[in-house]
Amino acid sequence: MLIAIFGEMETKYMRCLNNSISRFIHLMSCQTSKAMPVLNDFEIMATMLKHLKPVLDEIDEEKLASEATLWKECEDLDIYINAAREFVERWSPKTSKLLSVVRGEQLLKIIRRHSLEICGVLCRLLRTSSSSSSFAGVQVCTKIMHCVQELQTWQPERISGHIEETLRSKNDDQISCSEHLAEVVESLGLVSNQVLLQESIAVEKEMVKFQANNCLEEVDQINQIIDLLGLICNYMLKNGCFGTMNGVAIPSYFRCPLSLDFMLDPVIVASGQTFERSSIQKWLDHGLTICPKTRQFLSHTNVIPNYTVKALIANWFQENNLKPPNSSESTNADELSGQDVIRTDSFRCSVQSSDTMSRCSLEVGDAIGRLNIDEPYVSGELSSSLCQELEAEKSNHQSPDHSYAHSRTHSAISAISSYDYVPSSATELSRISNRHEKVGEIMCESSISDKNNRVHSLSSSDLEHDETTLTRVQDLVENLKNPLNALQTAAAAELRLLAKNNMENRIIIGKCGAIGPLISLLRSDVQITQEHAVTALLNLSLNQEIKATIAEAGIIEPLIHVLRTGNDTAKENSAAALFSFSLLEDFKLKIGRSGAVKVLVDLLARGTIRGKKDAATALFNLSICHENKARIVQAGAVKHLVQLLEPSTGMVDKSVALLANLSTISEGRLAIAKEGGIPLIVEIVESGSQRGKENAASVLLQLCLYSTKFCNLVLQEGAVPPLVALSQSGTIRAREKAQQLLGHFRTQREGVAGKKKK
Template sequence: MVRDDLYITVPSLFRCPISLDVMKSPVSLCTGVTYDRSSIQRWLDNGNNTCPATMQILQTKDFVPNRTLQRLIQIWSDSVRHRVDSTDSIISNESVDKRDQLLVAITDLESGSENRFESLEKIVRFAKDSEENSVFLAKTEGFVALLVGFLDNVDGGVERSVELLEQVVVALDLVLSKIENRDSILKSQKEKEVQSLDSLLLVLKQGSCESKIASVRVLKSIAVDTESKLLIAEKEGLVSELLKLIMPEKDQNLIENALSCLVAISTPKRNKLKLIHLGAVKVFSNLLTSPSNLCVSVTEKLLKLLETVSSTKEGRSEICEEPSCVAAIVNKVLKVSTVATEHAVTILWSVCYLFRDQKAQEAVTKANGLTKILLLMQSNCTPQVRQMSVDLLKIFRVNSKSCLSSYDTKTTHIMPF
């Protein structure tokens, strides 16, 4: 007796138009129609010079293997075999149909079908349904490369292109994290990466909040080495657009992902200088001093970026020109997290001790920074943070009326706020 839940529905695209059986070796004629090799060979050997499905006269009787369709048929066949062999679990007809429909949608994408937008929507819905579905897509050979290819070849009107690209980047974001050897897939697109950046920039400018987040996350995934980081930063308008995403009024999830991307690409010195030139310090300062409640991870990333630019002379100069920025950095010491405190102290050490900027020193003093540094030294901080705190105390010239001259190192009564 055959169980109903193991009833198999064969996707129509997997059937040969001649034999109506699942194709074992799909090949395509010059008309674009795909047949099983044995069936079309028999048709041609019988003296026919037309395409059986369209009845068009063939300009050539040569055919080419349809590797993509063959791969999808193999994946589908393996999936069917697994369902039939498994006795421990029952997979519903609905699950079977969804996976089969997905493979048909991928085939539509590969063939350049006019339904590709609808196919992408189906794929995105499928990936969002469950973690298992995202893993299935990630393991589908050639699927990620197919999506990346869409970033390089988008036609039609701008409006339609943006809609299509939004679906592409969301789909990419859903599966990239499930790929073990992600670097090799993205590096294989090096020669086309400039066009990919054009598409990602278009989504950042015109996409929805969801697709912007996905685009930023894909950008971060591309930044796998120095070459890619430089390429991203040198793309005209891209870094500027990322900076626009971290305004106080923006969605906090979007802000956090944009900051993560900037952290990822900011390591080369050339990129640090680019950020400084584009006014990143002021942007970071505005967000850090905004009245909106920033989550811990956003604050940590902001301070990390300020620490990164403070490693350059130009960056330290820009920070010192923003007294409110220095005060805000002091305010984060001992208040947010251990990571945030370490970033903040490193920045203050750079501008006050290394750069010896008078404005920065005054801003630290006015913001009650000396008390916080003293408290920090009493805490269980790392040796590096403790040494930077000692260095900071050395540079402040104190007189008999200062808070330091009357401070007893054995007391513990000073409160941070």
């Protein structure tokens, strides 16, 4: 028997090993938790150890010959089998799946190696034994060879292999990295927000434990897993693994960096990063004091509502005609594809209708009292009536008076009788009012002007919020300079929102050096980056001092570039920005000479409805400068303006106001008649709005005063009856112009009659 082979040796290692194997086999036979990673491989290993055990049972307790290699391998195998048993016993659903895979597969690899070593030693001893040819020896050899074959042919899942390859190829081979990431995500079921959040918390808790025990090797391993989690999140966002809402893709920057939850209640932590409230609260509730994104130590665990991100999300819901989930109901399964579950205890960001929003006024000359403010100032993504979430700890009531919006006027085009307009230094964006509710404070109203000082009572929470905003803006400005387009785009998008509604934020952004990098991004090849950058600059221009700084930084040419290459929203907001900068007297002529007129006319011809309106607004303000009128006519604007006089376009008032300005030069009058504008303008006098009638009368007056031919064409269109009506019931200016025209007709008729008498 084997006693003769081995002789005398200590048998405690064999006995302990046999006991450990028996306990491990029993444990795995009782396992019911199918959620444990690599559980299947542990069960296979238990089966193989079951085949090894009879071989070891052949050794009795008599003294055996000393064989140091064998009992050393048995001792080591015993240690690692017990470690594996403890690993399985201690595992819980709250344990990190990634760490479980790495540690579990490492244990299995070691157990396999020591088992093969023991089998190898036994085979070698049997081959050198005189009893190896006996029947018992042959049986033992057969059992050992069977164990060796099983151990060598066993192919575990090796998820840890994909993890290693992911970390190895993350900087060199993005395709390979993505393939391995896909395997990790699928194998471990990291496909839902809550699983990712739980995984992040579990990994961080392990980090805290090993840092406290100063276990440097384990800390290094966990740092790699943290890097891997970041790669997984980026991969899932990039590949749209969290689906859409009613078929509409959810922008990645609406996702919580910690859990990838749709941020319905975004808050800012001490590091300046924004997270979904419920996700970061779970993180903090576990005693974790490290920022999940920056890995900075959090100086405090207070969270501050991120109003700007809430407003962006509310706009996104409104513009995509989606209904945000409320606190009393969870999103039903039909609203989302994928495994993204959106629930919140407090989604209080209400989208205010335009008639309940406070407005930002664009004052142009003496006509400020007649501006129609019925269209939002920022178009595209920000074009709908903007909201500011009013979160009050003591009251759930939301008052329309406490909401605020950053709005664009119906424009000076529909507000001013352009023929009578006298340019002045007051043609600027001179007053911007914002209202902002602070918890437990009186709402303060501030206005920006060249000479006004703002008075604002700040509580400690205000100061903390301002400091947080400053830190956040500084981080965003650095991201604007980062060569990674994703960071640039996200930073521009957040600055866009920060500057949209808040006066103080504009000042902070302007002083933090964001203007230069934002202007540089206007030449980006990525259209969404252009859009965010141009809209951010447009919002910043609402501050008079910042507007001048942006203008002097060379904004005109980049805006023209966006008008040529941008998406629809970027073009719209670029045109709106040119209007804003044209309010600076010195820049009307600069913009006109820059080539901007041609691209604005192109937008007027082929843009979206919003783009056409923005182009008309900018062209109107440029046309106040006499030199620009000829440029606008030569660029072919009149043809498109005449086409837009049709009521169905919704641009009658804007178009006729600009035509009124252009009709003050001969080229403009000739183009209006040539393009067939006279019949349409007469029709506006008869059935247009009060503002439209006034400007239409201005056009007709210019045409008739300078050309008898045009006068006859106007009369042939039956202009007299509507002019008579206008002279009695129009605005003061409209009545004056109608009376002037009627008087001119009488003079013309009397002159003709006098000639006939002669």
